[in-house]
Amino acid sequence: MDAAPFLSRHIGPSDSDAAKMLGELGCSDLEQFIARVVPGPIRLKESIGSFNFSAPLTESLALSALEAIASKNKVFRSFIGLGYFGNITPPVIQRNILENPGWYTQYTPYQAEIAQGRLEALLNFQTMVCDLTGLPVANASLLDEATAAAEAMYMCFARAQGGAKTFIVSETCHPQTIAVVQTRAQALGVKVVVAAGREPELNKDIFGVLLQCPATDGVIFDYKKIIEKAHACGALVCVASDLLYLTLFTPPGELGADIAIGSAQRFGVPLGFGGPHAAFMACKDELKRIMPGRLIGVSKDSAGKAALRLSLQTREQHIRREKATSNICTAQVLLAVMASMYAVYHGPQGLRRIAKRVHFLTKALLKALASHGLKVTGENVFDTIKVELSAEQKLEAA
Secondary structure, three states: OOOHHHHHHHOOOOHHHHHHHHHHOOOOOHHHHHHHHOOHHHOOOOOOOOOOOOOOOOHHHHHHHHHHHHOOOOOOOOOOOOOOOOOOOOHHHHHHHHOOHHHOOOOOOOOHHHOHHHHHHHHHHHHHHHHHHOOOEEOOOEOOHHHHHHHHHHHHHHOOOOOOOEEEEEOOOOHHHHHHHHHHHHHHOOEEEEEOOOOOOOOOOEEEEEEEOOOOOOEOOOOHHHHHHHHHOOOEEEEEEEHHHHOOOOOHHHHOOOEEEEEOOOOOOOOHHHOOOOEEEEEOHHHHHHOOOOEEEEEEOOOOOEEEEEEOHHHOHHHHHHHOOOOOOOOOHHHHHHHHHHHHHHHHHHHHHHHHHHHHHHHHHHHHHHHOOOEEOOOOEOOOOOEEOOHHHHHHHO
């Protein structure tokens, strides 16, 4: 058997392939490419070790080399916000879920009869999301919050009336969410309008609205009237929110939202350099047949005993092909299970205690910043604060 085709396809680019790719990018060599891509302040300039990586290494030497390189990393506290949080992963969840090979998959089980335990864990996730969002139907996770927002837009588009092709996105949404929605909209022929302010202008030409609460700058606002206006225009409303926030505040479903989305990373999932993180989605009952992702349902087996199964599969890609309601087949099941077990581990009262402590410390920081003359965007916040610096303060910080 000729191994050449396999090597060319699977063992990375050859020197000639790399040179061609670099030429397309306008770079003479890999060093020039790295200099353009990796910011100077974080680029490693000194040698990473005395090991010769061009020669074969034994397993122990390779591990020593990698540990020596890893020891040079500096882990700083992250203040990026934007829906990412530095969480504590309870050791019992890390040891028994994240590091347990029995849970190593991002996929939902296709053979329900031999995966009742995994299905039960996912049903816990769905139940948790329904309880916190105030909506009756939730799926078994999606890839991340931004793609969940794009899927929510498509759900609204599938229900569009009168040829409406405009989707309103509040500027208070996370920038990565706005970017993914705009990218998805191009292929659908949908016009995305990023609306300024907390209350976007609405008319009969829109089919959906995406709001974020808490906003990307941390501010909490009442969006009930916006939802009522959108419904009066015949549009559906999606709300991106935060699970920990929802343990204390009114859920989107009770305020009239049709779809709720967000990231479950908050519940015990590490930052992981930005991902992967499971997203959640919940919706009203009348939208369940156009909902993406897998749905775990309760049924009965041949003996009449309660059993779990995958529900409403006829709307999915592996059955309906091009007529499916979504092309999303992959979830983040491992991380969704972690989030559900985090909720089980702490319980409802424990989650509320965590949320109250986070909120208390945030308000204390807010007062301390104000007492030092720093301007903070909004006082009605849950856990995120945006500090605005003057020109002089920016120079001092630099």
